[in-house]
Amino acid sequence: MxxxxxxxxxxxxxxxxxxxxxxxxxxxxxxxxxxxxxxxxRPAATNAREWLPKVGETFEDQVAQFRACSDDLKTEFIVAESLADLPKILGDLRDRERWKQAAAHRSDLTDAAVQALGLPTLTVDGGYDVRALERCDVGITTCDALVAQTGTLVVTSRSSGGRALSVLPPHHLVIARRDQLVADLPAAFELIQQRYGADYPSMISLVTGPSRTGDIERILVLGAHGPKKLTVVMI
Amino acid sequence: MTTEVQEFKTQATKVVGDLRHRKLIQTALGKYEVARDKRKGAFQSWSEARQVAAETKWDAINHLDEHLVSFADKLEARGTKVHWATTAAQARDIILGIIQAKNAKCIIKSKAMTAEEIHLNAAMEKAGFEVVESDLGEYIVQLRQEPPYHIVFPAMHLTRHDISDLFEKHLGSAKTDSPEELTMIARRALREKYITADVGITGANFAIAETGMVSITENEGNARLTSALPKTMISLLGIEKVLPRMADLALFLPMLATAGAGQPLTCYNTLYGGPRQPGESDGPEEYHVVLLDNRRTELLADPEQRDALHCIRCGACLNVCPIFKNVGGHTYGTTYSGPIGSVITPHLRGLQNWKHLSYSSSLCGACTEACPVKINLHHHLLQNRRNSVQKEADPQEKLIFKLFAWAMNSPGLYGAGKSVARWFGPLHRLVMGTFLDPAKAWTKTRDLPPIAETTFKEYWKNRQ
Structure with missing residues (x-):
């Protein structure tokens, strides 16, 4: 036995x-x-929406809520009119943060960001040197969804360049499309299950703000082990 | 008296009089309460959410066999090795076996109360491995060679100055009173460890039966790194961690964050469903999940207290408990402190040696009220007291209650006792609280009201 x-x-x-x-x-x-x-x-999964904090119905309401949560969380949230705005937005970010070296995975959105930044960039797809990634100033990824209710982004090991890219460099830059904004957490889980079914990535992470700790006298400090800064650009 | 009781009493007396400790805990928990109430208020119905969370956990625990089988089978189908451990010793051996087979030198750990429960760090260190805790609070208490003070806030009992001195001593850093600088010192010290560690060990907050995933909740990103960089990943979790469906997390994650730390959602809530999959750019080559019983099935066999297995380890009951706030986390001498610890420790470690925890309660019910999954905590403390007496009553106590019952049942004896008490009352006042006082243990911290001049019986007689 x-x-x-x-x-x-x-x-x-x-x-x-x-x-x-x-x-x-x-x-x-x-x-x-x-x-x-x-x-x-009664399963929590079925009706969670009835008890969770309320979310506005229109797209504008949800953007406003995502922005309010981001302010609380100290996430920088930027809305861009189109891909054509990326060079200006990311150029300003690069100069402000003095980025010298970026890391990214391959995708339409991240390729556009890498091009807009014009920095030497480590590509993680298919494997990479961890020490090289650790030296990068910013990790650029896409995401699966933005959640208005909590200011959360959903990243996975498949959609966001593996497990470390979104958490090892000191700044995490996320490029998202406006149709990726969902209202609440139940909608986010629904989306994950619809997109992946039984063939899900080995890691799915709900990221809510930059890394933080309150372990010293319950005083909030950002950037405990993960990124000190989180910037979301929604196109 | 057992040594556990003596130790509890000595520690409690010491900590209760420590004003510095009291101030620290009051500040920390005061902040917590304000934040938690704000977050609870944002829910459309916190009370309904609690009821549904309790029902979902009831389903999980009362069909535990089916859920565990599904959880384990789904994980194994995608390349994870699932291990089952009846005892703490078995779990330690399984984990030691894995890290020895990997020829590992350095182990990085993220926070896991189950690892504390089975004393995993001590076992790994004894076997010659370097073990590094990566959660900031855990790292601090590890450097101090102390167990965590609180299941969610391990270093809550320390000031920034204590931590600065500690880092100066162990890491050679300069003195600072900035929590931010202290955090950055730890960040730098641990970065190298993530990169060089051979094995990463984590705990778990939920085990999703439907999809076969381990869900880990954390703020710092240390568990994310622990499960991203080392070549081998191990998760140790109690068998009670199951949730039936992935979408149950939509309710449980915000409830855990709200009850645990007054946050809308914890910074990182991550699901792990296996080792690195084809097409993924990184992640461990091997993933091991160790399921721990360690007498949880005994608690399961007690239907009256089975709901104690619903616990999601948020720490809310500790934060509101007047006993915890006064005696502090270390006084309990247990892995799980506070009300939930007082309820489950007798089941995990033996009733007779740990029943005193069920008596160190004001039965105010604040814990039951705070619990996000509605565990009937303060009733369970009463049930532990009842069970301990039914199993093995204290002969002295038994005699006292027999005499008491006898006196209360005989009016003559009761009257005589009263007269004697009235004579002795003033005499007792002279020695009250001194070493001559036979009731010193009681009167040391409590006042004894003076006995009335006339009894009710005399009063009634005179009135007629």
């Missing part, structure tokens, strides 16, 4: 006696073996 069988055996034996439904602690009537209680738990 394997350890798996032993543990599952103990679990099945324990579960022959039913537990009272949550939130109830009346007389101990449920504890009779062989008398499973009739209780249909």
């Amino acid at each position: 394997t350890e798996r069988d032993k543990i599952l055996g103990r679990i099945r034996e324990a579960l022959t006696i039913s537990a009272p439904p949550p939130g109830e602690h009346g007389p101990e009537t449920h504890h009779l073996a062989g008398h499973p209680i009739q209780f249909a738990p």
